[in-house]
Amino acid sequence: MEYLSRVLTGVTTKLDFFTFHPLCRQLRLNHLCFADDLLLFWRGDRPSIITILRGFATFSVASGLEMNKDKSDIYFNGMSPGDVEFVLRIYGFQEGSFPFRYLGIPISHKRMAIGDCTRLVEKVVERIRGWGTRKLSYARRLVLVKAVLTQLHSFWTRILVIPTTVLDGIEQICHNYLWSGADSYLKSHVVSWDKVCREKKFGA
Known part of the structure; x- marks a missing residue:
């Protein structure tokens, strides 16, 4: 080469x-x-x-x-x-x-639209539904959110400019999984997401 x-x-x-x-x-x-x-x-x-x-x-x-x-x-x-x-x-x-996929990432000659990011959201939801059969504690779900779910979209954001609406939607899905163990949750969250995302030295 x-x-x-x-x-x-x-x-x-x-x-x-x-x-x-x-x-x-x-x-x-x-x-x-x-x-x-x-x-x-x-x-x-x-x-x-x-x-x-x-x-x-x-x-x-x-x-x-x-x-x-x-x-x-x-x-x-x-x-x-x-x-x-x-x-x-x-x-x-x-x-x-366009867009075509390379290494799982959609490549386009223009700014990514919300519809182009459907696969990213689907991958997050698929992971959560795969874990849904396991009765995991809150602490274990927190580890999965930080170590797996956030890394999925972080990989995309290193390469592409992802629409804010998509990122907000993924964040909401992560909230839901943390508190309910599923990708949907109708009740109010116990702790705000800003506090959940703090470093441990600040109490998270």
Whole structure:
């Protein structure tokens, strides 16, 4: 993968590679690698696409590793229909649509909407319902809230800007589980959430 990174970085010096994607220009970023996954970024013009894919072809010839087009998607935004048709016809990619999921996280070219975060809320509720068959004490539920539930959405918030409404809803679900052992609770909470979240040295 180090050789692949050198090749893809090198193609940015070619005359046909006009410029980076606008959001990647400052970092001069045109690719990201993780294990056997590869994400490529470029400005939506035909010469830049051809140049960067020729760079990948150079790597394939040298390494024997090829792109699996059945498992690869290409995403367009702001390109002319003619250029989109050209790329799809010549290179045989499948056209994908936003948002797509990578490592369980929805990736989009715009700010996340409430509907895009449905899976995050579902994962929190699924965990709670999985624990619901166990008669856990308040102290054990508190540990699960702090160690598991809060970490689920913390992982997303490190990567994405999550709508406040979604975060408030997850917080409410955590309240409910802490006091009732379920994802819903109709009574008033015994202690305010601000006090529950205090560090132990402050009495939580």
